[in-house]
Amino acid sequence: MDNKNTQTKEQQILVAAEREFLTRGYEGARTTSIAKAAGVTHAMLHYYFRTKEQLFERIVDEKFRTMSHSMFAIMGDPSLPIVERLRCGIAAHFDFVAENPELPRFVINEIVSRPERYEVLYKRVEPVVNNIFRGLQTELDGAAERGEMARVDVRMLLISIMSMNIFTFVAYPFMEPLMGELMADRERFLAARKAENIETIMKRIRI
Amino acid sequence: MDNKNTQTKEQQILVAAEREFLTRGYEGARTTSIAKAAGVTHAMLHYYFRTKEQLFERIVDEKFRTMSHSMFAIMGDPSLPIVERLRCGIAAHFDFVAENPELPRFVINEIVSRPERYEVLYKRVEPVVNNIFRGLQTELDGAAERGEMARVDVRMLLISIMSMNIFTFVAYPFMEPLMGELMADRERFLAARKAENIETIMKRIRI
DNA sequence: ATGCTGTTTAACAATTTTGTTAACGCAAAG
DNA sequence: CTTTGCGTTAACAAAATTGTTAAACAGCAT
Numbered sequence A, B: 001m002d003n004k005n006t007q008t009k010e011q012q013i014l015v016a017a018e019r020e021f022l023t024r025g026y027e028g029a030r031t032t033s034i035a036k037a038a039g040v041t042h043a044m045l046h047y048y049f050r051t052k053e054q055l056f057e058r059i060v061d062e063k064f065r066t067m068s069h070s071m072f073a074i075m076g077d078p079s080l081p082i083v084e085r086l087r088c089g090i091a092a093h094f095d096f097v098a099e100n101p102e103l104p105r106f107v108i109n110e111i112v113s114r115p116e117r118y119e120v121l122y123k124r125v126e127p128v129v130n131n132i133f134r135g136l137q138t139e140l141d142g143a144a145e146r147g148e149m150a151r152v153d154v155r156m157l158l159i160s161i162m163s164m165n166i167f168t169f170v171a172y173p174f175m176e177p178l179m180g181e182l183m184a185d186r187e188r189f190l191a192a193r194k195a196e197n198i199e200t201i202m203k204r205i206r207i
Numbered sequence C: 001a002t003g004c005t006g007t008t009t010a011a012c013a014a015t016t017t018t019g020t021t022a023a024c025g026c027a028a029a030g
Numbered sequence D: 001c002t003t004t005g006c007g008t009t010a011a012c013a014a015a016a017t018t019g020t021t022a023a024a025c026a027g028c029a030t
Helices: A002-028 A031-038 A042-049 A052-073 A082-099 A103-113 A115-145 A154-170 A172-178 A186-205 B002-028 B031-038 B042-049 B052-073 B082-099 B103-113 B115-145 B154-170 B172-178 B186-205
Strands: none
Touching: A002 A031, A002 A042, A002 A052, A002 A103, A002 B002, A002 B103, A031 A042, A031 A052, A042 A052, A052 A082, A052 A103, A082 A115, A082 A154, A082 A186, A103 A115, A103 A154, A103 B002, A103 B103, A103 B172, A115 A154, A115 B172, A154 A172, A154 A186, A154 B154, A154 B186, A172 B103, A172 B115, A186 B154, A186 B186, B002 B031, B002 B042, B002 B052, B002 B103, B031 B042, B031 B052, B042 B052, B052 B082, B052 B103, B082 B115, B082 B154, B082 B186, B103 B115, B103 B154, B115 B154, B154 B172, B154 B186
């Protein structure tokens, strides 16, 4: 009972904090708002997480992990032939971002506002990522040799995919009021947009 | 002399404010930092602009105007045939964003954090934009009829263009440390990226 | 010189926001 | 039953940030 109760309160704070930080950013977030939204006194928040900073880092950690998962989704199913794999990777990445639509803006804002903090992280991740790039590039080159697709730089391709998938959600509030019926039905638009992004990349690699 | 001097100080504050607001956002910006960067006491800032809010609105106004200019750049030269026009529009838009790399993130963050404020603006702009869309769509349809290109929805095409052009700069700090030599030389990368974006769209409309 | 105007400064006030502390409650362990 | 330790509260403290004011100042027209 006791334990379950504390778990619950700590959880409630984390949930409220995630919401607040993702929508307002670190500077815009108010610890009092978080406490209020979580239904606890703000002293409780400090009891569990000491400082705003520490609470924030807890959220950042989780979000960066989620972000990296979304990046891996783009890799698709390695057992498929490369072109199919690409198609399914784009869709998977799109779906992943769709489930975390505020994530990219949050991560980018955080990196822009305190780049130093993530240097170590990058140093660790970079070799892993580069290895994956090399593997994928080899596969793409093979397919290009066999005349299945055009020769492309995998990094450029991935940037294009991320661009179109992520921008759809980051810029949604900016575009929605301008696009009339196209974006009126969100689900419909997202489905169309996903298809469009896949189509665009597929045509990009077409011979 | 007197007038020129005040102009200069007010200008200095505006320049410093632009920098601070664009990089840190409204909440993250500090009026004292702005004053310090402008080389004036912070009372001066309040003398000229009354409140942080008013100073911010001054910057926002200008930046929204710049943003809309960048959107019009995408239209390209109307005297060119539509495919060429598209190609030059993409390049022009890319160059525009390159000159204001922090602008999109700023505008999007602002719209996300206070959407109500921009409802009126949108109401005014929407019909204009829709008119332009219709005109362009007609041109695209004509070219498609003549077999010069595939049939596409102009709004989807514009979203793709903006996605790739804007993402290049918004996500730069996020991607740069991951991409190794590809992004090591910024100018080189931007040139390659511009070409890639054009190529991607050109292939998208290819029959 | 005098007074008028807008500018500048330094000190101060107000507010907001984060963080702390001391006392209280309560359940489990000894 | 008492002690111990965690959870909880309310009140308070500290710091940061924005905003104000009164007085000094500088240029200039009268």
